[in-house]
Amino acid sequence: MIRFVVQRVLQGLVVLWIVTTTTFVLIRLAPGGPGILADPKLSPTERRAIEERLGLDQPLPVQYLAWHRNLLRGDLGRSYLYQTPAASTVLQRVPNTLLLAGLALVLSLLLAIPLGVYAGRRTGSSADRGLEIASFVVLSLPPFWFGIVLIILFAALWHILPAGGATTPGLEGSLADRIRHLVLPVTVLALPGTAELLRYVRSSVWGATGAPHVVTARAKGLRERHLVRRHILRNALLPVVTVVGLQAPMLVGGAAITETIFSWPGMGRLGVEAALGRDYPVVMAITLTVAVAVIGVNLLLDVVYHWADPRIRLE
Amino acid sequence: MRPPLRVLVPSLLLLFLLLFAWMGPVVQGVDPDTLNLAQTVAPASATHPLGTDESGRDVLARLEVGGRVSLAVGMVATAVALGLGTMVGGLAGWRGGWTDRVLMRLTDAAMAVPVLFVSLAFLTLFGSRLPLLIGVIGATSWMGIARLVRAEVAAMREAEFVLAARALGRDGGGIFLRHLLPHLMPTLTVAASVGVAWAIMTESALSFLGLGVQPPSASWGNMLTGAQTYLYSAPRLAVWPGVMILLTTLACNGLGEALRSRRQ
Numbered sequence: 171m172i173r174f175v176v177q178r179v180l181q182g183l184v185v186l187w188i189v190t191t192t193t194f195v196l197i198r199l200a201p202g203g204p205g206i207l208a209d210p211k212l213s214p215t216e217r218r219a220i221e222e223r224l225g226l227d228q229p230l231p232v233q234y235l236a237w238h239r240n241l242l243r244g245d246l247g248r249s250y251l252y253q254t255p256a257a258s259t260v261l262q263r264v265p266n267t268l269l270l271a272g273l274a275l276v277l278s279l280l281l282a283i284p285l286g287v288y289a290g291r292r293t294g295s296s297a298d299r300g301l302e303i304a305s306f307v308v309l310s311l312p313p314f315w316f317g318i319v320l321i322i323l324f325a326a327l328w329h330i331l332p333a334g335g336a337t338t339p340g341l342e343g344s345l346a347d348r349i350r351h352l353v354l355p356v357t358v359l360a361l362p363g364t365a366e367l368l369r370y371v372r373s374s375v376w377g378a379t380g381a382p383h384v385v386t387a388r389a390k391g392l393r394e395r396h397l398v399r400r401h402i403l404r405n406a407l408l409p410v411v412t413v414v415g416l417q418a419p420m421l422v423g424g425a426a427i428t429e430t431i432f433s434w435p436g437m438g439r440l441g442v443e444a445a446l447g448r449d450y451p452v453v454m455a456i457t458l459t460v461a462v463a464v465i466g467v468n469l470l471l472d473v474v475y476h477w478a479d480p481r482i483r484l485e
Numbered sequence: 486m487r488p489p490l491r492v493l494v495p496s497l498l499l500l501f502l503l504l505f506a507w508m509g510p511v512v513q514g515v516d517p518d519t520l521n522l523a524q525t526v527a528p529a530s531a532t533h534p535l536g537t538d539e540s541g542r543d544v545l546a547r548l549e550v551g552g553r554v555s556l557a558v559g560m561v562a563t564a565v566a567l568g569l570g571t572m573v574g575g576l577a578g579w580r581g582g583w584t585d586r587v588l589m590r591l592t593d594a595a596m597a598v599p600v601l602f603v604s605l606a607f608l609t610l611f612g613s614r615l616p617l618l619i620g621v622i623g624a625t626s627w628m629g630i631a632r633l634v635r636a637e638v639a640a641m642r643e644a645e646f647v648l649a650a651r652a653l654g655r656d657g658g659g660i661f662l663r664h665l666l667p668h669l670m671p672t673l674t675v676a677a678s679v680g681v682a683w684a685i686m687t688e689s690a691l692s693f694l695g696l697g698v699q700p701p702s703a704s705w706g707n708m709l710t711g712a713q714t715y716l717y718s719a720p721r722l723a724v725w726p727g728v729m730i731l732l733t734t735l736a737c738n739g740l741g742e743a744l745r746s747r748r749q
């Protein structure tokens with residue numbers, strides 16, 4: 171077990187190194203340089219001074235090593251746009267994104283598992299068909315457009331929910347206000363994942379229902395509720411763990427779009443702004459944070475899976 | 486044999502969308518780029534069946550030419566993703582061992598990347614030109630295909646027909662192209678139709694954020710950017726391009742699903 175965890179952690183670190191190196195090289199190879207150098211009013215001397223201050227005059231391998239050296243000290247450089255340390259600028263936004271992504275994930279699980287179990291136990295019924303069509307349509311829905319439609323309906327036409335932001339000025343402490351601002355973005359972020367998860371749960375429950383041990387248990391006259399809980403769900407929900415892992419990067423990526431549409435002050439919107447403003451340190455810091463999060467989640471799920479499934483444990 | 490309804494309906498919808506994009510402008514005969522500042526955000530009328538946008542351009546005409554860009558970008562980007570995915574997955578599955586391990590770690594890494602930021606950063610840095618946009622979308626969506634192809638190739642590697650081909654002296658590349666690729670076609674067809682839907686969604690998201698197809702060229706995504714200012718006064722501007730994207734993704738995903746279920 172320990173050997174397995176160590177091995178996976180090392181693999182995760184290799185993946186992380188590939189991600190950061192690729193991002194680093196791609197960004198530096200680009201013509202034009204960072205956004206603050208794009209100002210045509212800068213004289214060549216000023217330009218050189220800025221480049222020198224940011225260390226951009228150094229050869230690429232030197233910059234690359236310097237970035238890693240600083241990384242080990244927890245220093246990711248200063249944001250070009252905000253003049254603040256990149257690491258703390260990004261970390262400040264993390265709670266908002268976690269709140270959004272976390273609520274979306276919880277909502278997905280709360281919706282997808284019961285509905286999926288329901289549909290999987292009644293495959294071919296009209297409820298099952300209806301859910302299948304609904305999840306198909308949801309998966310085809312472009313999330314950013316869906317967000318816009320919700321804004322049109324709930325904010326522009328019916329005036330029941332705010333169109334964006336995290337709080338109403340003057341109402342910062344109000345929980346009800348916070349919740350009102352969360353409803354639309356969480357819905358937009360949660361729906362695609364819910365539809366995908368529902369499909370997995372459905373087919374996995376359907377598969378488990380036909381398994382010989384379930385048929386035997388039913389033949390023995392086991393009560394239906396007991397049967398579902400002890401014999402079907404246990405097997406059926408295991409693969410769901412993997413799907414949740416696969417959704418981690420999607421939730422973060424989706425958060426970037428959702429946060430932009432709803433002007434949500436999270437890491438995603440910061441990432442979009444940093445990318446548009448060519449703020450190298452912030453782009454690198456976000457890539458690193460997201461990659462660590464995604465790899466970390468997958469690692470954790472791998473370990474959980476390993477521990478929960480005796481068949482894998484034996485290997 | 487008549488194709489079943491599940492294949493027929495999405496295929497016809499796709500055909501309609503392609504005709505709409507390529508034949509529409511010919512039939513309608515309205516220039517999508519003509520500005521008319523005296524008539525901005527006008528409601529539907531006889532001359533402008535869907536009204537005009539924020540610069541007084543005909544919305545229907547822009548939906549048509551925008552469709553050309555969106556559909557073309559979607560299809561070419563999917564072709565890129567299919568090529569990359571088949572190459573990486575095929576090599577990993579065929580070679581096994583170290584090649585496999587390295588390529589699959591690379592695939593894992595690609596999956597851990599926050600695709601949208603990196604695409605955004607890349608397109609801002611290198612400038613958003615159509616070939617780059619297509620390349621970026623293709624380069625960020627091959628991973629699923631690579632995993633599928635790897636699994637299938639690895640399963641077929643020891644099959645008897647491969648052994649036979651080997652015994653006849655065919656080299657690895659030849660076996661892959663002649664003997665394995667045909668077996669991969671069903672998987673690739675499904676991946677392609679679902680991939681087009683994904684690519685079009687990505688294109689429109691990037692264009693919506695201002696980094697995909699650049700104005701004055703229309704695309705369904707960048708039409709939404711302009712419409713965002715008018716969500717309160719003229720929501721129809723935001724509705725139409727989205728409906729077009731939705732119809733396309735429904736058709737592509739529907740076709741993919743139908744083909745997948747026919748295989749089983």
